[in-house]
Amino acid sequence: MGLLQDKVALITGGSRGIGAAIVKRFAEEGAHVAFTYASSSEKANAVAEEASASGTTVKAYKSDASSYEQAEDLCKTVLADFGKVDILINNAGITRDTLMLRMSEEQWDKVIEVNLKSVFNLTKHMLRSMLKNRGGSIINMSSIVGVTGNAGQANYSASKAGIIGFTKSIAKEVGSRNIRCNAVTPGFIATEMTDALDEKVKEAYMTSIPMKKLGEANDVANICVFLGSDMSKYVSGQVVSVCGALNT
Numbered sequence: 001m002g003l004l005q006d007k008v009a010l011i012t013g014g015s016r017g018i019g020a021a022i023v024k025r026f027a028e029e030g031a032h033v034a035f036t037y038a039s040s041s042e043k044a045n046a047v048a049e050e051a052s053a054s055g056t057t058v059k060a061y062k063s064d065a066s067s068y069e070q071a072e073d074l075c076k077t078v079l080a081d082f083g084k085v086d087i088l089i090n091n092a093g094i095t096r097d098t099l100m101l102r103m104s105e106e107q108w109d110k111v112i113e114v115n116l117k118s119v120f121n122l123t124k125h126m127l128r129s130m131l132k133n134r135g136g137s138i139i140n141m142s143s144i145v146g147v148t149g150n151a152g153q154a155n156y157s158a159s160k161a162g163i164i165g166f167t168k169s170i171a172k173e174v175g176s177r178n179i180r181c182n183a184v185t186p187g188f189i190a191t192e193m194t195d196a197l198d199e200k201v202k203e204a205y206m207t208s209i210p211m212k213k214l215g216e217a218n219d220v221a222n223i224c225v226f227l228g229s230d231m232s233k234y235v236s237g238q239v240v241s242v243c244g245a246l247n248t
C-alpha cells in the first residue's frame with residue numbers, strides 16, 4: 001500500500017519539471033492525480049500516460065492558474081471527475097528575470113499573477129470542499145529566493161515570499177478544521193526553468209551550494225509525498241527547504 005493510497009491530488013503545472021515529478025511520484029504512491037498545464041498539451045498527455053501506468057487515474061487539464069475564473073471552473077470539474085480533493089499542490093510558476101531598472105510593469109504583473117495570485121485562486125476555490133471533507137493538505141511551491149532574495153529576481157522573489165506569508169496565514173485560519181498548509185522552498189533544481197539561466201549564474205550557484213550539486217525534481221517530489229501523506233499529519237504552517245544546504 002502506497003503512502004498516498006486512494007487520496008486525490010490536484011497539482012498545478014504538472015507537464016514539466018518538478019510538477020511532472022510530483023505527478024509521477026504521487027501516482028506511484030497510490031494517489032489519483034488531476035494536474036494542470038498552461039500550453040504544453042503533448043508533454044502533459046505524455047506525463048498522464050506514464051503516471052497512469054502505476055494503476056491510478058491521472059488526468060491532465062489545460063487551465064491558466066493565474067485566472068480566477070479558470071481556477072474556479074477547474075476546481076468544479078476536478079471535484080465532479082474525482083469526487084474529492086485531499087491534496088492541493090500549487091506548483092505552477094514562471095520567471096521573468098531582469099534587473100529592477102529594466103523590469104517592466106508587465107514582467108512584474110505576470111510573475112505575481114502566475115506565481116502568487118494562482119495560489120490564492122486555487123486555494124480559494126478548493127477550500128470549501130476541504131472544509132466539507134474535514135481535512136486536506138495544501139502544499140505551496142515557494143523558493144529559497146523567497147527567503148534570501150536574489151539580484152535580478154525582485155518580481156520572482158516577491159512572489160515566492162508572498163507565498164510563505166499566505167501559507168502561514170492559511171495554516172492558522174483552517175488548522176482547527178484539520179486542513180494543513182505548508183510551503184516548500186527548493187534551491188537549485190535541474191529543470192527547464194534553471195536550464196534557461198545564464199551559465200555565469202549557474203556557476204555562481206554551484207560554488208555556493210554546500211552539497212556541490214543540483215537537486216533533482218524527485219528530491220522535491222519526495223518532500224511533497226511526505227507533506228501530502230498522513231505521516232505529516234501534525235506538520236502545518238512550515239517552510240521546508242530542499243536546497244542542498246544552500247540556505248544554511
Ligand code: NAP
Pocket residue numbers: 012013014015016017018019036037038039040041043063064065066091092093094114141142143144185186187188189190191192193194
Ligand atoms: P518548469 O519546468 O518551467 O515548469 C513549469 C510548469 O508550470 C509547467 O508545467 C507549466 O506548464 C506550468 N505553468 C506555467 N504557467 C502556468 C499557468 N499560468 N497556469 C498553469 N500552469 C502553468 O518549472 P519548475 O522548475 O518545474 O518549477 C516548478 C515550481 O517550482 C515553480 O513554482 C518554481 O518557481 C518552483 N521552483 C523551482 C526551482 C528550480 O530550481 N527549478 C527552484 C525553486 C522553486 P506548460 O508546460 O504548459 O508551460
